[in-house]
Amino acid sequence: MQIFSTPNFDFVRWRWYALALSAAVILAGAFLIGTRGLQKGVDFEGGTVVILHFDQQPDSNAITGALGGDATVQHYGQPADNNVMIRVKRVGEETGTDLSREVGRIVTTLKAANVGTFSEKPVGTTIVGPVVGEQLRRQGIMATVLAMAGILAYIALRFQFSFAVGAVVATLHDLLVCLAFLAFFKYDITLNVVAGLLTITGYSVNDTIVIFDRVRENMRSMRRDNLTHIVNTAVNQTLSRTVITAGTTLLSVLALYLFGGEVLEGFAFTMLVGIISGTYSTVFIASAIAIILQGRKPLKGQPAAAAATSTRPSKRRAS
């Protein structure tokens, strides 16, 4: 079986449309994040989460009504479990054992409000005070930034500079697209989502490296050709691999999204978006950036010399 028998698509020609589409998605995402903001999970924002077990499936609106405006209520786990997850943004004070005071308040309020019978001992609780929330937030940003820097450094070492920039721009693109979708579908940014974003960083670069490796190989065997043609050939040669890998990874992540439960849902969603965006950016964005940075001049296969003269972006179009 073969998906593409001898693919020969002119991907490079479409690069300006691709860049425009990406820019549109990212700008829309930036607008959403700017106006509505990203919803931060309890890990990063602090707050109290209580999971209560009811005898019968309760009315979540009644629970929200009883607890007041800022409480979010949703069913948790299997419908038959009758578990409800309640989240409020408050925590008790960070003195002594006061941090968990909000749990008691929620239980007492719900008992008085007569929303249904539930076991007073919560099935699970998570309480994050402001100090730990701040620490995790800082660590999350640090980890993402450092990972990007580390990957950039590695690729710069193994490939020439313009390719490293292409790979990192493609990766950054995937992160921004993921954030745009997370904002649009109102997913909470949790530790797991950040783990998903970091995994996407690795995955997206992987995809790009496979193509760049092929470009490097083609540069030796196709010295006469210009870079645009070389890159286009490489993208076509690796196309079925790109699609198949995205396929198997997508299938495994889909299993995670469908069966992994609430805890992993945000992670799986991030991965789903990231894999699709990563495949797209590998084919359209990474090589486009590399070509734009390189200009149209044919490469003599001497990376160092080429890198020295190619850091300035060229406006000329390669056909």
Place this chain on the structure above:
Amino acid sequence: MIKNIRWKIVTILSVFVIFTGLGVYPILAQRYGLPAPAWLKSKQLRLGLDLKGGVHLVMRVQTGDAIRIFTTTTSEQLRESLRTAGVNFASIVPASENSFKIEGVAPDRDAEFRRIADEQVAQNYDRSSATGGTYTFTMKPNVEADMREQAVVQALETIDRRVNSLGVSEPNISRYGQSNDQIMVQLPGISDVERAKEIIGKTALLELKLVETGPAPSREALLQAHGGNLPEELEVVSGAGGGGDTSTQYYLVRKVAAVTGADLRGASPTIDENNRPAVRFLLTGDGARKFGKVTGENIGRSLAIILDGRVQSAPRIEGRITDEGRITGSFTRDEVNDLSLVLRSGALPAAMTYLHQEVIGPSLAAESVRSGVLASLAGLFLVILFMLAYYRLSGINAIVAMVCNLVILLGLMSYLGAAMTLPGIAGFILTMGMGVDSNVLIFERIKEELAAQRGARAAVNASFSRVFLTLLDTHVTSLIAAGFLFQFGTGPIRGFATTLTIGLLTNLFTSIFVSKTLFEIALNRRSATSKTISI
């Protein structure tokens, strides 16, 4: 050639058997009651808190407490020495957490004062002077840093003793975060978080102090005898009145304790003369000497038993007591058991503040295990189906390599004692999907080489050697990303980073070594000029 392949097959089979035994068999043995030796059972894949259920706490040690207590004690000791030496002064009071101030030192005794002060406190405090016989003593920065560090280390040890006497299996107690004063405690299998917090976080600072005046119903009533002013060397402590009286009573006591929890040799539950639960304590030799001296000199006066700043009872000293005492008050039997436990394990050097608390109930953990296993099986099934449909026979090659990869991953995690968490399962599932990539890369290359009209054997060899560098690059970049996930500490995310990292490393082995050997086996049956291979 044939001999070479035989050795490779033996290597692969033994790796597979060893890691199946280490990682997979113990899980099956546990689940279906199969026989397994004890050492193998103990190597069973460890589950993280989110899959096992339990309590996760992060707390801060209020190290300032330790500094303040030390400063107060030092200034009180200096007061005693100055009084003994006959050096007059107006007052000596703590000015802040780490400094105290002495005012109105008599000018004619200034030299004597400096000699005593230098001898007694210069080791830990810097002295600065102002006019009118005023001196400020500030703790040296390095001493303060040491003392804060010491407080955290001591708190860690104390909590460790307490958790051990609670009988929790496989607890994890360690320092946490970048700031130096946080401690993380993980207690698998515990779900009564309030009791756990009570025991772990109780300062359990026991102090026996001589009562000057009291009890009285209010501070004002208490201070009347002193003209409404609180003498410097005394302090007011509140607590319940004796004999079942539950209203708050106030006591005026000496600041410096006669005996503290540090002088304890042991503590155990007992009952008092009214058959109510109480705690009996034993003193060390040194503590008994101090206690004997104080009680002998103060027969007829009251001794306040103060626990964490609250008077529990203030019995009259009937005679000289040396090495044993009893704490009575309105305790329940459970409280007495827990109090004995925390007193035995020693006082915390400072109070604790909780910053983060997570409780995973047993039903929640079971649900996570269920969905994790379900998602893994579904992922495995989907990927296998896809590979068989697309690559047919060579698909089996990739599937064997993938299963081998997963088995080694589980075996290594069990062997290393790394904990599997729910995000860890996500990493496990990703290893299936992304691990296949290496095989896809190789297969696609073989197809191309075959299309270029080479012989099958040459095509396979050329493909493996060409793809190797690409594989190395893709794995290194993924490892960089996974590495940064580790800095999220010991949370479930670390489980993800662990499975991802081990999965990437084993994948290099299986996709190159195992997969290539399988191709060699297939090719070995054919002539060297064969041009086809099922791919």
